[in-house]
Amino acid sequence: MAEKPDFQKEVATLMSVMDGNPIDVCIQCGTCSGSCPAADYMDYSPREIIALIRADLRDKVLYSDTIWCCSSCYYCTVRCPKNIKITEMMYALKRYCIWKHKHKKGAIGPDFSRKFVKMVVKTGKSYEPGLAPTFMFKYGIRGMIDNMSMGMSLLQKKRMAIVPKAVKRIKAFRRVLNRIIPVGVEQ
């Protein structure tokens, strides 16, 4: 039987489509953490995440808040002196978490992404009100009121659609996506 790859190798495989250097060239300089606008709110900084991966501490990484705090602003990526595509690594870790259903309890990110993809597969377009249920009730009563009043104001300013739009050739659109991956949506 083949040996189970360590976590670092798994992450490298997940990043294989991208052509950035794998993380074993990281020199732990911390430029990524210093450039990250969300680092203050992460449990581990991006530099620490790389260190944890290399130490094979899989669950610490997967259950961290860090991955879901990344907003994909690419500051780390453009500044990394070793040309590691750190944003792509974060994307790879998000995919890994969602695929394995391993993430911090109460994290909204995974549900939001799943819902988003299902919606786009269904209609070909994204529709904000359709996403609202994934986060609306997660920030307490105050958050719920805020979200609702925001929705009302947007509606008043004609900045919200009542009915979701869809692409016209929706069947052909779905056939295209189904050629790539079976997505479990009826034709």
Add this chain to the structure above:
Amino acid sequence: MRYSYFPGCSLETVARSYDVSARITAGKLGVELTELDDWNCCGATAYFHIDEILALTLCARNLAMAEKMELDIVAPCSACYKNMLETSIRLKKDEELRDHINLALKEDGLHFDGQGRVLHLIDVFMEDAELRKMRKLVVNPLKGLRVAPYYGCQILRPKMGRENIENPDFLENLIATSGAEAIDYPLKTQCCGGSLIATKNPVALKMVQNLLKCATDNGADLMVTTCPLCQINLECYQKQINRKYGTQFSLPVFYFTQLLGFAFGIPKEDLLIGSEMNSPEQLLAQFVKEA
């Protein structure tokens, strides 16, 4: 010049003012934006969280349709722009990936060859219309208006051909064309939090608060953006931020097309100025000399 225009999902709803002002202002400059027929969502960031190749396929479909029209594709949203440009670069480089995706596109009678360019709307304004030409059209010079140029992230990063991504100045040049003064502040290329506003609300609110504070501390009367998500995060959440942090922000946030259109004398209503949460009416009253 004629372009294939890809509005993107936000411009049909929350960012309608960007769509409307983009079309009318571009028209004034002689830039012809022909909407890409039957375009689909670019995948935003969420699609990359589920499947990379699927995300690239979504963008490839749009690129293939623009190619069929034999036009370069233009996106007003920084995220759509980044996704489509990245897809184009990667598919051109990776033949196997291109073949794989082309096999799927065949289901919709499409094919990606990598012929056309992917541009952000502001690139079209800068390249095609040129500042010189724009300056001639200004009838409402916005003298004395202090504008914070806000780039955000994905119009600049990852690095995909733009020369200066650490300290760009194209937005400043465009603001200066309108007669307004572009203020200097250190966070102009810092991220607005993007979709974290939904998935990690407290983090995004703090990120937006930092930006608003930095811009107002440096004397901004108005902020100008090139992306619908930035506009929404910066503008629509000010009330919540004020309550949470005890601040008093009421900073109008415009799209660059609204600022420029207003300077060109296009009536405010035609640019959907007034559909913001923070009314810019008072601020702009001193400049009304509509053509």
